[in-house]
Amino acid sequence: MSGNTIGSVFRVTTWGESHGPALGAVVDGCPPGVVLNEADIQQALDRRKPSTSVASTTRKEGDQVEILSGVFEGKTTGTPISLMIRNTDARSSSYDALKDVFRPGQGDFTYQQKYGIRDWRGGGRASGRETAARVAAGAVAAKLLARSGIDVIAYTQAIGAIAIDRGRMPAEKNLRKSVLANTLFCPDALAAAKMEKKIAAVRKKGDSLGGVVEVIVRGCPAGLGEPVFDKMDADLAKALMSIGSVKAVEVGDGLAMAGLQGSQTNDQMNKKGFKTNHAGGILAGITTGQQIILRAHCKPIPSIARSQQTIDCRGKECIIEIHGRHDICVLPRIVPVCEAMVNIVVADHLLRQKAISE
Numbered sequence: 001m002s003g004n005t006i007g008s009v010f011r012v013t014t015w016g017e018s019h020g021p022a023l024g025a026v027v028d029g030c031p032p033g034v035v036l037n038e039a040d041i042q043q044a045l046d047r048r049k050p051s052t053s054v055a056s057t058t059r060k061e062g063d064q065v066e067i068l069s070g071v072f073e074g075k076t077t078g079t080p081i082s083l084m085i086r087n088t089d090a091r092s093s094s095y096d097a098l099k100d101v102f103r104p105g106q107g108d109f110t111y112q113q114k115y116g117i118r119d120w121r122g123g124g125r126a127s128g129r130e131t132a133a134r135v136a137a138g139a140v141a142a143k144l145l146a147r148s149g150i151d152v153i154a155y156t157q158a159i160g161a162i163a164i165d166r167g168r169m170p171a172e173k174n175l176r177k178s179v180l181a182n183t184l185f186c187p188d189a190l191a192a193a194k195m196e197k198k199i200a201a202v203r204k205k206g207d208s209l210g211g212v213v214e215v216i217v218r219g220c221p222a223g224l225g226e227p228v229f230d231k232m233d234a235d236l237a238k239a240l241m242s243i244g245s246v247k248a249v250e251v252g253d254g255l256a257m258a259g260l261q262g263s264q265t266n267d268q269m270n271k272k273g274f275k276t277n278h279a280g281g282i283l284a285g286i287t288t289g290q291q292i293i294l295r296a297h298c299k300p301i302p303s304i305a306r307s308q309q310t311i312d313c314r315g316k317e318c319i320i321e322i323h324g325r326h327d328i329c330v331l332p333r334i335v336p337v338c339e340a341m342v343n344i345v346v347a348d349h350l351l352r353q354k355a356i357s358e
Contacts, residue, residue: 006239006242006341006344006345006348007029007344007345007348008230008348008352009029009348009351009352009355010027010028010029010030010141010144010344010347010348010350010351011027011028011029011348012025012026012027012028012134012137012141012344013025013026013028014130014133014134014137015133016085016125016130016133017119017121017124017125017127017129017130018087018119018121018123018124018125018127018129018130019087019119019121019124020087021086021087022084022085022086022087023084023085023087023129023130023132023133024082024083024084024085024133024136025082025083025133025134025136025137026080026081026082026083027070027080027081027083027137027140027141028080028081029348029351030070030076030078030081030140030144031076031078031144031351032075032076032077032078033075033076034075034076034140034143034144034147035074035075035143036067036071036074036075036076036081036140036143037067037071037074038065038066038067040139040143041065041067041083041136041139041140042063042064042065043139044135044136044138044139044142044336044339044340045063045065045085045132045135045136045139046063047135047185047335047336048063048131048132048135048333048336048337049062049063049132049333050333062088063085063132064085064086065083065084065085065136066083066084066085066086067081067082067083068082068083068084069081069082070082076140081140083133083136083137083140085132085133085136087129098120098320098322099120100312100313100314101310101311101312101313101318101320102310102311102312102313103302103303103310103320103322104302104308104309104310105299105302105303106123106126106302106303107123107126107244108120108123111124111125111126112313126244128244128245128327128330128333128334131243131244131334131337131340134243134337134340134341134344135336135337135340137340137344138336138337138339138340138341138342138343138344139340139343141340141343141344141346141347142340142343144347144350145343145346145347145350148219148221148350149219150217150218150219150220150221150346150350151217151218151219152215152216152217152218152339152342152343152346153175153176153179153215153216153218153339154185154213154214154215154216154335154336154338154339154342155175155179155185155186155187155213155214155335156184156185156186156192156195156211156212156213156214156331156332156335157211157212157213157214157295158211158212159184159195159198159199159209159210159211159329159331160195160198160202160209160210160211160329162191162194162195162198163191163212164186164187164188164191165188165190165191168188168189168190168191169187169188170187172218175187175216183332184196184331184332185331185332185335186332199328199329202328202329203328205306206304206305206306206321207300207304207306208300208301208302208303208304208326208327208328208329209300209301209328209329210245210297210298210299210300210329210330211298211329211330211331212295212296212297212298213295213296213298213331213334213335213338214293214294214295215240215292215293215294215295215296215338215339215342216291216292216293216294217281217291217292217293217294217342217346218291220281220287220289220291220292220346221287221289222286222287222288222289223286223287223289223353224286224287224346224349224350224352224353225282225285225286225287225349226285226286226349226352227284227285227286228285230285231282231284231285231286232282232285232286232287232292232345232349233251233280233282233285234285235345235348235349236249236251236292236294236341236342236345236346237249237251239341239342239344239345240294240296240338240341240342242341243296243298243334243337243338243341245298245299245301245330245334246296246297246298246299246334246338247297247298247299248296248297249294249295249296249297250280250294250295250297251279251280251282251292251293251294252277252278252279252280252281252282252293253265253278253279253280254280254295257278264278265278265279266278267279267283267288273289273290274288274290277290277291277293280292280293280294281293292342292346294338294342296334296338298330298331298334299330300329300330301326301327301328301329301330303322303326304322304326305321305322305323306321307319307320307321308320308321308322
């Protein structure tokens, strides 16, 4: 299967399936001398794995990462870094009744059409479980970026119709602490409480919810990104859109800009720099030195316990209800995934720019 690798200089390849023995990632192109150990990666994975959140699945994976290569005496060697996460709580038998049925909203039908075969155990490669490997690789990228003073932080901006009140957002220096203060990774505690109630109500109905993840890149220098096909915003959008649940990506003011005039959206400048940041830190595909601001819009989880019409592999119509261990909302678990993908892209462009400068 092609399309498993992202990046030009800092390259990440993920491997494995939801119900296989393990999954993981190979990170190639990371410079030598970056301080890295399993605990650094584990912190990120612990945010992605199932939690006590009302939105979370009951599948209990420890997501313990193992570094198999590329690190010696606590530092990267410059050789490929191989990361492995073993699956310990897969229950493939839960999918026996669905192996010949195409689940609505899932990749079952499209995988069958493309390959003529599919792993029906939890979606196989198309499962959200694959994102654990992305988070592990993103943690490596984050360590690399930290050496240049670049920090990426993602959080829940909205679940369903409930969104954060920006007037209640904490000071920037307290943002990460506020994000980690609740299981929904929402920096507005009042909005988080409302979101939890909404998720609980939707769970009782056997349905699911979508939401929005906001990502901010702080400390990014001006000049990263390529001017035409490898624009920074284009690569970031592609990386976020490669996450199964993401259906739209905004940069800066995003969709709102389409209904405004140039006088309202241009970021004017004075001797101190840009006066505003409507563009989200990127102009002509190249970073401006301001914060990069992104929003990933995620669809509701397709596995719901309500009757749905579909067909089986022979084309026969049938009705299914999907039970078992599934998230009710992709947020908050997708928050560290979005953060990881942005880390990977920014790390790649940082190394590309350094190659030009040297």
